Amino acid sequence: MASVKAKPKKKAAATAKAADKSGRLADYLLARAPAEDIAAYDAAALERAGELASRAVAAHKKGESVVAVDADSGVACDGRPVTVITVVNDNMPFLFDSILGEITETSGEPTLVTHPIVTVRHGKTGVAEVLGDGAKEDDDHDRLSVVHVHIPRLTAEGASALTERLRKMLSQVRAAVVDWKRMLARLDQAISEFRYSAVPLDKKSVAEAIAFLEWLRDDNFTFLGMREFKYVGGEESGTLERAEKPGLGILSDPDVLVLRRGTEAVTTTPEIRAFLHGPEPLIVTKANAKSLVHRRIYLDYIGIKTYTSKGALAGELRIVGLFTSTAYTRSVMKIPYLRSKAETVISKSGFDPHDHSGKALINILESYPRDELFQVPVPTLRKHASAILGLIERPRVRALVRVDQFDRFVSIIVFVPRDRYDSVVREKIGAYLKTVFEGRLSAYYPAFPEGALARIHFIIGRSGGRTPKIEQSTIEAAIRDIVRTWEDALSEAAEAAGSDPALKGIAARFPESYRDSFSAAVALADAGRIARINAANPIAIDYYRHAEQKSQQAALKIYHFGSPVALSRRVPVLENIGFRVISERTFEIGDEGTGKVFIHDMELENSYGKPIDLTDGGGLFEDAFLSVWRGDVDNDGYNGLAQTAGLWSGEITILRAYGRYLQQAGIPQSQDFIAAALNRYPEIARGLHALFVARLGPTAEAEGVVAAKHLKAKIKDALEEVPNIDDD
Numbered sequence: 001m002a003s004v005k006a007k008p009k010k011k012a013a014a015t016a017k018a019a020d021k022s023g024r025l026a027d028y029l030l031a032r033a034p035a036e037d038i039a040a041y042d043a044a045a046l047e048r049a050g051e052l053a054s055r056a057v058a059a060h061k062k063g064e065s066v067v068a069v070d071a072d073s074g075v076a077c078d079g080r081p082v083t084v085i086t087v088v089n090d091n092m093p094f095l096f097d098s099i100l101g102e103i104t105e106t107s108g109e110p111t112l113v114t115h116p117i118v119t120v121r122h123g124k125t126g127v128a129e130v131l132g133d134g135a136k137e138d139d140d141h142d143r144l145s146v147v148h149v150h151i152p153r154l155t156a157e158g159a160s161a162l163t164e165r166l167r168k169m170l171s172q173v174r175a176a177v178v179d180w181k182r183m184l185a186r187l188d189q190a191i192s193e194f195r196y197s198a199v200p201l202d203k204k205s206v207a208e209a210i211a212f213l214e215w216l217r218d219d220n221f222t223f224l225g226m227r228e229f230k231y232v233g234g235e236e237s238g239t240l241e242r243a244e245k246p247g248l249g250i251l252s253d254p255d256v257l258v259l260r261r262g263t264e265a266v267t268t269t270p271e272i273r274a275f276l277h278g279p280e281p282l283i284v285t286k287a288n289a290k291s292l293v294h295r296r297i298y299l300d301y302i303g304i305k306t307y308t309s310k311g312a313l314a315g316e317l318r319i320v321g322l323f324t325s326t327a328y329t330r331s332v333m334k335i336p337y338l339r340s341k342a343e344t345v346i347s348k349s350g351f352d353p354h355d356h357s358g359k360a361l362i363n364i365l366e367s368y369p370r371d372e373l374f375q376v377p378v379p380t381l382r383k384h385a386s387a388i389l390g391l392i393e394r395p396r397v398r399a400l401v402r403v404d405q406f407d408r409f410v411s412i413i414v415f416v417p418r419d420r421y422d423s424v425v426r427e428k429i430g431a432y433l434k435t436v437f438e439g440r441l442s443a444y445y446p447a448f449p450e451g452a453l454a455r456i457h458f459i460i461g462r463s464g465g466r467t468p469k470i471e472q473s474t475i476e477a478a479i480r481d482i483v484r485t486w487e488d489a490l491s492e493a494a495e496a497a498g499s500d501p502a503l504k505g506i507a508a509r510f511p512e513s514y515r516d517s518f519s520a521a522v523a524l525a526d527a528g529r530i531a532r533i534n535a536a537n538p539i540a541i542d543y544y545r546h547a548e549q550k551s552q553q554a555a556l557k558i559y560h561f562g563s564p565v566a567l568s569r570r571v572p573v574l575e576n577i578g579f580r581v582i583s584e585r586t587f588e589i590g591d592e593g594t595g596k597v598f599i600h601d602m603e604l605e606n607s608y609g610k611p612i613d614l615t616d617g618g619g620l621f622e623d624a625f626l627s628v629w630r631g632d633v634d635n636d637g638y639n640g641l642a643q644t645a646g647l648w649s650g651e652i653t654i655l656r657a658y659g660r661y662l663q664q665a666g667i668p669q670s671q672d673f674i675a676a677a678l679n680r681y682p683e684i685a686r687g688l689h690a691l692f693v694a695r696l697g698p699t700a701e702a703e704g705v706v707a708a709k710h711l712k713a714k715i716k717d718a719l720e721e722v723p724n725i726d727d728d
Helices: 002-031 043-058 095-106 156-178 180-196 203-220 270-276 338-349 356-367 370-375 378-393 423-436 472-483 486-497 501-507 520-531 567-577 619-629 637-644 649-664 671-680 682-696 700-720
Strands: 065-077 080-090 112-114 117-122 127-132 142-152 221-232 239-242 282-290 298-307 313-323 398-403 409-417 440-447 453-461 539-544 553-561 579-589 597-606
Touching: 002 043, 002 127, 002 142, 043 065, 043 080, 043 127, 043 142, 065 156, 080 095, 080 156, 095 142, 095 156, 156 180, 156 221, 180 203, 180 221, 180 298, 180 313, 203 221, 203 282, 203 298, 221 298, 282 370, 313 370, 338 356, 338 370, 338 378, 356 378, 370 409, 378 398, 378 409, 398 472, 409 423, 409 472, 423 440, 423 453, 423 472, 486 501, 486 520, 501 520, 520 539, 520 553, 520 597, 539 619, 553 579, 567 579, 567 597, 567 619, 567 637, 619 637, 619 649, 637 649, 637 671, 637 682, 649 671, 649 682, 671 682, 682 700
Parallel strands: none
Antiparallel strands: 065 080, 080 142, 112 142, 117 127, 117 142, 221 239, 221 313, 282 298, 298 313, 398 409, 409 453, 440 453, 539 553, 553 597, 579 597
C-alpha cells in the first residue's frame, strides 16, 4: 500500500518540476522581447507560447536540432491565430539570421521574435534542467540557442514544408560551422601551393592572388563550402570532374550546385576551359544558388586553379561563401585583387591620379557596384569606367552591359535622370531588360551617387542558350522612352508638328488619367478642338478608331464647354445613328478661371454588325450627331441611314419627310416602322433619295426624266427581291 501511495507524489513532483521549467523558460523568452510586441497578446496566449517553447527545449539532444512548427498553436495575436515556430539548436554562429531569413522569405512577416541563449543540463532523453540565460557552459552544461517566432497562421501543408526547409537550412549551418577550420586549412594549402610550387603563371598575378586569398582568410570572407575538381583531357576538350575527396561545408552535399543553367549543373563549357587555360590564377563570380546560411543573397564563388608538382593544370578548388562588410566598405585600393584592377584602369587611362579627371576616375571605381567590381574583367571595367566618366560632363541615359562568361546572367548598370527615377520606372526598365535578354529579373540595386543621375544595377538571370546580343544604343533608346515624361513627349510632338504654343499650354493641363490613355500627339489634336469651343460654341466631336479595334468598332470624343453632357442625352442620339455604346470615360480639363471643358470618350460598335466607314474622318457621323444636337433634325430612327445607307442629315430629312407625308396620307405603319424598313434595305433608301434628286434637283429639267425612269426601274427590281415589306 505504501508503494501505491508514493506514485501520486512522484507524479505530482514531476509535474511541478515541469511547470517550473516551463515558467522559467517563458521568462527568458519574454525578457528581451519588445514591450509593444508583447502587448498584442493576453496572458493565456503568452503562457501557451511558453509551454510550446519548453516542450521543444525539453526534446533537444546534444548535436541535434529541434524544429517545432505548431500550425494550430492555440496562440492568438490581437485576436488572430498565429503559427508558433520554435527552433532549438546547440549554440553556434549564423543560427538566428539564417532561421529568420528562411521564415520571412517563405512564410510571412513575424509578429513576435525572441532569441534567448540558455544554459541547460542534458539528460538521457533530452534537456533535464534549464539553468538560466547567464550561466556558463562547462562539461556538465550546454548553451542552447532558442529561436521563437510567431507568424500568421499556416496550413498543415505549409507548416510541414517550412519544417523541412528549416531542417535543410540547419544542416547547412551545422556543416559550414563544423567544417570551418578544415576549410581554412585547405585555403592555406592553396596559398602554399601558389607560393612554393611551380605555377606556370605570371609571378605578379600569382602574388596578387596569394594576397587576395590571405585577405579572404583574415575575416573578410565567410567560408560556407569547398569542393575540389580534377581536370581530365586537353585544352580543347578537357573536362572538370568532381574529385574523390569529399566536399566541405555546404558543398559536402553533392546536390548543392554552384554553377548551373536552370536545374542542370554546368560542368565544363568553352568559357570554363578558357578560364582554366587562361593567365588568371583565380576567378571571382556569383553562384546560381542563394545562401541559406547567414544572409539570403547569391553566394560568392571563388574558383582557384590547382596544379601538379610539375606545374601541369590539375583542376579547380571551388569556394563559396559571402564577402563580409569590409569587402564593401574598404577602399578598393586596399583590397588585393580589386586594387590591381583599379591600378590597371587608372594607369591605362593616362590620367594623373592627383588631377581632376584622375580623382573622378578613382571615385568612380570606389563607388562602382562592389559585387560587380569583383567579377568584371579589366577591359570591360575600363570601358564602363570611361563611359561613367563621360556622364559627369554630360548626364544622360546610359546602359552598361556585361554578360556572365558562363552565360548564366546578364549584369546591366543603368543610369537615368534622378528626377525621373521611381519604383514604376525601375519596374518598367526591369521588365524590358528581362524580355530582351530572355531571362528573369533576379535582383536590382538602386543607388544615388552625387550628381543628376540615379544608378540601378540589374541582374537578369538566364536558364539556357546563348545570351541574346542587344546593341547598347537599342537598350538606351528603350530606356529613354521609359523615363521620358509626358511633358517631354508633348514638347517633342509640338516641335515636330510646329504647333501653336497655346495648344501645348492647353494639352499641358490635361489630367493624369488622360495622359495614361493618350499620346502627346493625340493631346495636341484634342487641344486644337478644345481651342475652338467656348460658351457660344460649346461642342465639338471627333470619331476615330483605336489600333486594336475591329472594323465594326470605333470611338467618339465629345468635347463640351462648361459642363458635362449627361449620358441620357448622348446615348439615345448615338443609338439612333446606329451605334451601341460599349463603354465611356470622362476627363475634366481646366478650372473655373480658364473655363472647364469635359471630354467624353466612348467606345462604339455598329448596331448592324457591319464595318463603320471612317474614310471621311467621321464627317458623316459628325454631321448626323450635331444636326440632332442643334435641333436641325429629329432624334429618331431615320438617322440610322447615316450608318446603313451613308446618307447625310439633309438627305435623310427628305426620306423623313416622305415618311411624314405617308402618315398624313393615312398609312397604318408608324414612323419607327418606316425608318426600320429603310435601314434594313439601304439600297432602296439611297434609290428613293436619288429619285427625289432626279425629279426635283438642279438638273431635273435636263436629265431628270431619263434618270428618274432608270431609278424607278431599279427600285422596283429591288422591291421585287424583298420577301415581305412587313418582315422584321
